[in-house]
């Protein structure tokens with residue numbers, strides 16, 4: 001039987017509409033308009049397109065947004081000054097600095113300079129630590145979007161075996177913590193796998209839920225998947241294709257065509273986790289504006 005396809009695009013649309021209606025209510029009651037700041041350094045086309053989509057989504061939901069664009073020759077000191085201004089600006093509820101940054105800028109320094117109260121990407125160690133302890137925090141956007149998908153598709157997670165493939169600080173590692181937390185979605189028995197894992201297929205074959213965040217197209221094949229498993233594909237890989245208008249296609253980390261017939265639920269690429277990541281950022285910004293996480 002073919003899997004249920006988790007429609008991240010539609011789900012993100014629904015969430016954005018819910019947020020738009022809430023923002024409208026807040027404004028009618030004289031409350032504060034949520035305001036997201038976004039910093040883009042350089043002219044990387046993928047980063048530009050991500051930032052554009054985030055700013056456009058803000059507008060669709062009735063948020064205010066401030067986009068600060070600077071050339072890649074900006075110094076680290078200048079960028080840290082911009083971050084300080086955003087930290088001190090009372091109207092900005094939260095802001096993001098689009099990664100990756102040019103090589104001469106230390107990403108860690110930049111992440112640490114962001115006030116945790118405004119860190120709506122959830123990358124600051126204070127937010128990561130609070131997340132790990134199950135305290136109120138801004139959850140990193142991609143893992144939060146995945147939790148939202150599991151919740152809205154009513155996928156059972158309690159007691160299930162979840163195998164996360166990839167241990168990045170923004171996806172794999174936080175995902176493994178969140179799914180092990182005592183909550184719904186959560187209460188999973190989690191195995192966090194990575195490039196040094198021996199016999200990865202033996203691990204994934206035991207999984208009720210697989211989260212693939214590797215960055216290698218079609219890496220998870222049908223023989224690595226248990227019948228009826230839930231497959232969440234985080235990967236966004238550009239694969240050359242002369243028949244495509246842009247000369248490439250986006251492919252996930254999962255061999256969708258062949259895994260689809262074996263899985264219970266599966267996310268497509270594009271149209272799966274990607275749009276949910278943007279929706280999560282809006283959720284965090286609204287929470288920041290309502291001071292739900294920090295006073």
Ligand code: NAD
Nearest residue numbers: 142166167168171194195213214215234235236273274277
């Ligand atoms: P990353 O690129 O920082 O790291 C890749 C991870 O994969 C590492 O932890 C590594 O140990 C693991 N890995 C590499 N080769 C492996 C192998 N042979 N076997 C097992 N594990 C292996 O990870 P990332 O930043 O989480 O990105 C992963 C993918 O997700 C990329 O394609 C990225 O573009 C995509 N991504 C998508 C979104 C979204 O919104 N959909 C957000 C973030 C990242």
